Amino acid sequence: MGDSENYDDIPGTYVFDFKRARRGYHLNMFCMSLMKPDNRASFKADQRVYLDKWPMTEEQKKAILDRDWNRMLELGGNIYFTGKLAATDGLSFQQIAAMMSGVTQPIYAKMMLDGGRAIEGNRSKSEWEDNG
């Protein structure tokens, strides 16, 4: 078994390997464009029009418009790229981390203050009830 199959056993995690990098190329390059203030302004003015400039799939565009942060990763997004979309929305990495892990920001922040998510029970998909 190669490393990349083993990566898939880690629950709740999208390792940014060649499959995801290929699939998410345009999605990620769209996010990258948001490093320029003018682009952020045009995106905010009409998100759909701005997105249509990138040859992304419809489901990728939908995930972006819905701000479905996990779905973006599933469809080839990488967190450092999608983080630029978050920044454009005025959201911090901790705020989107809370959304991705399915809890409110105060609950997530408290978990971090209490020492973070424990490694015990979170190593393998087999340890998760829904198989991660």
Added chain:
Amino acid sequence: MARITAGIATSHVPAIGAALDNGKSGEDYWKPIFDGYDHVKEWITKEKPDVCIVVYNDHASAFSLDMIPTFAIGCGDEFGIADEGWGQRPIPNVKGHPELAWHIAQSAVQDEFDITIINKMDVDHGLTVPLSLMFGQPEEWPCPIIPVCVNVVVYPVPTGHRCYMLGKAICKAVKSFDRDLKVVILGTGGMSHQLQGKRAGLINTKFDTRFLDNLTKDPTALTKIPHLEYLRESGSEGIEMVMWLIMRGALDDEIDETYRFYHVPASNCAVGHIILENRR
């Protein structure tokens, strides 16, 4: 002759930079973190390096998915500050040290490390947060900085062993530079953290503590940690710790740990910071 006198490792959490820039460093949440860096601020004032080499990873700022160098070295005169989506940090540009940087590139490539040469790029929080933690908020950074970038974002990323060996090549290069310069090398990133997916927020203090211990006790053991173990045990972004091994590889075999700081949390991360000094 130039020489490396010490290595510093530190996390480079962007929220730490934001806290400093927004005047929040005295708040209850941030104060313990900034207090943990009081020592290094004093230490580096006494150490007075002529140059700092800062090993960090670009976070999709200078490198997009168009070009992804595994290892790269900044050989330019000056590097701008990246706008990572929330505007540039209000900090001075970073001045390089082109003579030493080109010399390292020349020596490393002769040594069979085919490092990419960069003349122009903006640097992001991976490099600037460690500078802020070491030097505070000066008008100008007190010494030239040589950025060394490592791809730890897009797989395949380099192995810990390869990073360690690159550190050795950098050490050899510095030693063969024909000017009397005192150099400090920084390894940045980590420690355990995961920013993404349902497992976001993962922290593994046991893993981090063992990693910190082994930087002096058994660095060779650290070079054998496979990617899968970093990903599983230290969170998907914990892989950044391979960059600490470049710093460690650039130091002598026998070193002294003279300072350590560990704190959870800063945003999503475990903050680790250590000073390792060559014996002189």
